Amino acid sequence: MHLDPFELHRPTTVDETVRLAGALAGRFDFLAGGTDLLPNYKMHLNLKPHLVALEDVDELRGFSADRLGAMARLADLERDPAFAATWPSVADAVGEVATPLVRASGTVGGNLLLETRCFFFNQSYFWRASLGFCLKADGDRCHVVPQKEVCYATHSGDLAPALMVVDAEVEVAGPAGRRRLPLADLYDAKGDGVRRLTLAPGELLVAVHLPRAARGRRGRYKKLRVRPAYDFPELGVAVAGRWTGDRVEELRIAVGGAEPRPRRFDTLTDALVGRTLDDARLRELAEAIGKSVRPVHNTFLLPDYRRRMVAVYVRRAVAEAREGTAG
Amino acid sequence: MSAEARVKFLLNGHPQEVPCEDARILLDLLRDDLHLTGTKRGCDLGTCGCCTVLVDGRPTLSCLTLARLTEGRSVTTIEGLTPPQGLSAVQRAFVDLGATQCGFCTPGFVVTATALLEENPRPTRAEIERAISGNLCRCTGYIKIVDAIAAASRSSG
Numbered sequence: 058m059h060l061d062p063f064e065l066h067r068p069t070t071v072d073e074t075v076r077l078a079g080a081l082a083g084r085f086d087f088l089a090g091g092t093d094l095l096p097n098y099k100m101h102l103n104l105k106p107h108l109v110a111l112e113d114v115d116e117l118r119g120f121s122a123d124r125l126g127a128m129a130r131l132a133d134l135e136r137d138p139a140f141a142a143t144w145p146s147v148a149d150a151v152g153e154v155a156t157p158l159v160r161a162s163g164t165v166g167g168n169l170l171l172e173t174r175c176f177f178f179n180q181s182y183f184w185r186a187s188l189g190f191c192l193k194a195d196g197d198r199c200h201v202v203p204q205k206e207v208c209y210a211t212h213s214g215d216l217a218p219a220l221m222v223v224d225a226e227v228e229v230a231g232p233a234g235r236r237r238l239p240l241a242d243l244y245d246a247k248g249d250g251v252r253r254l255t256l257a258p259g260e261l262l263v264a265v266h267l268p269r270a271a272r273g274r275r276g277r278y279k280k281l282r283v284r285p286a287y288d289f290p291e292l293g294v295a296v297a298g299r300w301t302g303d304r305v306e307e308l309r310i311a312v313g314g315a316e317p318r319p320r321r322f323d324t325l326t327d328a329l330v331g332r333t334l335d336d337a338r339l340r341e342l343a344e345a346i347g348k349s350v351r352p353v354h355n356t357f358l359l360p361d362y363r364r365r366m367v368a369v370y371v372r373r374a375v376a377e378a379r380e381g382t383a384g
Numbered sequence: 385m386s387a388e389a390r391v392k393f394l395l396n397g398h399p400q401e402v403p404c405e406d407a408r409i410l411l412d413l414l415r416d417d418l419h420l421t422g423t424k425r426g427c428d429l430g431t432c433g434c435c436t437v438l439v440d441g442r443p444t445l446s447c448l449t450l451a452r453l454t455e456g457r458s459v460t461t462i463e464g465l466t467p468p469q470g471l472s473a474v475q476r477a478f479v480d481l482g483a484t485q486c487g488f489c490t491p492g493f494v495v496t497a498t499a500l501l502e503e504n505p506r507p508t509r510a511e512i513e514r515a516i517s518g519n520l521c522r523c524t525g526y527i528k529i530v531d532a533i534a535a536a537s538r539s540s541g
């Protein structure tokens with residue numbers, strides 16, 4: 058498959074990148090590892106005439122226990138045992154993204170900003186033209202929920218929930234300067250599968266910051282997918298917490314792969330702080346989260362099954378996190 | 385881009401400079417322009433691993449790589465892994481143990497396995513299985529492929 062022509066730009070600093078993004082407003086995409094963008098381009102999904110490649114921007118590279126550069130490669134994170142010991146939920150998720158070959162190119166930033174997915178969207182141009190285009194590319198209706206003018210495409214990145222439970226923050230740079238926001242707020246609560254992020258036009262993700270206060274939380278990420286070696290999440294549940302004996306000191310749970318954005322369930326988990334999380338309470342918590350998650354029929358597995366698996370995965374993830382060792 | 389656009393890189397150890405549009409995919413450049421057809425086009429979407437090459441020693445899906453981004457780097461294809469006389473240890477083991485059926489996925493597996501053994505000369509079976517989990521064999525002959533990589537790891541050094 059050949060790509061339609063575009064102009065490739067290779068800035069070397071964050072300032073230059075932001076200036077370029079401003080000048081090309083609305084007519085470009087950032088290119089990180091390209092493992093999400095280029096398959097979409099091959100399928101003629103929302104092509105732009107310019108690509109701004111980020112791989113020469115030094116500031117975006119590399120990672121430490123406190124900071125992941127947006128261009129940090131997943132394969133490099135995966136090979137660092139010290140990182141895995143400090144951030145177990147994140148390490149779990151990194152190792153579950155796609156395949157080793159995709160992780161060799163795929164980056165942290167690209168994973169967090171991954172395009173949402175739907176089986177009416179991730180199809181060739183011919184396929185989509187035959188059925189009729191949809192809201193997310195070239196069309197004006199939704200094939201999944203035709204009654205509404207809303208897109209339900211699914212957030213399908215593994216890292217977001219795993220980083221949200223350790224209260225990660227993201228640093229972004231744009232025409233208005235730099236700002237930092239909780240990762241959870243990167244995903245637009247008032248948006249949908251199309252308007253999915255709170256980034257302003259031209260804003261660049263620079264890095265993810267991992268707060269020291271969250272070090273030592275025990276964590277786990279559990280992923281439901283069809284082929285364990287390959288597939289995007291049909292559901293991903295991340296847990297991080299601290300316990301004294303059976304008593305909960307801190308607990309965070311996030312669910313991804315089920316709705317247009319990954320979500321944390323702080324109201325439910327905060328209510329458990331200071332209490333004992335016995336089997337009955339864990340079951341209650343898992344059921345409550347399961348009830349509030351609403352997948353639709355736009356991925357491989359049926360939504361009713363995915364929804365019922367939320368409670369199962371929450372129970373397993375919490376139990377395994379509690380058994381796990383802290384960093 | 386302009387008709388002047390070119391890419392300059394080290395291909396299988398030799399400097400190479402060729403015309404290359406911005407939107408040119410590395411796989412297409414290798415196969416269609418440079419006629420190195422050992423690298424196979426399978427799914428063309430990053431799923432099957434048939435198009436794997438090494439870029440600066442790192443296994444890379446050439447179907448999802450812009451050719452111009454290999455500027456100044458070293459690209460090694462299956463042709464470059466084959467010694468002038470004979471076969472590499474991994475290739476030898478694939479032949480000896482019958483780890484090919486139709487053979488279409490073989491170059492990708494050999495490149496991935498070569499990178500694995502470079503990084504980890506004595507992998508366990510589980511490590512081999514994990515390393516090749518991004519390469520699909522449609523004939524599903526995985527057991528012999530794992531056997532061959534294990535044999536190559538014993539035969540070298």
Ligand SMILES: Cc1cc2nc3c(=O)[nH]c(=O)nc-3n(C[C@H](O)[C@H](O)[C@H](O)COP(=O)(O)OP(=O)(O)OC[C@H]3O[C@@H](n4cnc5c(N)ncnc54)[C@H](O)[C@@H]3O)c2cc1C
Nearest residue numbers: 089090091092093094155163164167168214215262289430
């Ligand atoms: C076969 C296959 C299987 C896959 N399975 C999974 C899976 O199981 N789980 C999963 O999470 N993903 C999966 N992916 C998707 C993808 O490979 C990963 O999410 C990867 O981490 C994306 O990173 P990238 O650097 O390649 O992103 P790119 O494709 O380069 O970028 C993705 C998006 O983010 C934007 N972007 C990237 N970096 C920045 C930045 N710094 N600032 C602003 N915008 C930016 C790009 O413009 C683009 O829209 C799979 C892909 C393939 C091909």
Ligand code: SF4
Nearest residue numbers: 175191199200208209
């Ligand atoms: S949920 Fe609807 S609008 Fe969104 S990608 Fe799928 S079919 Fe298109």
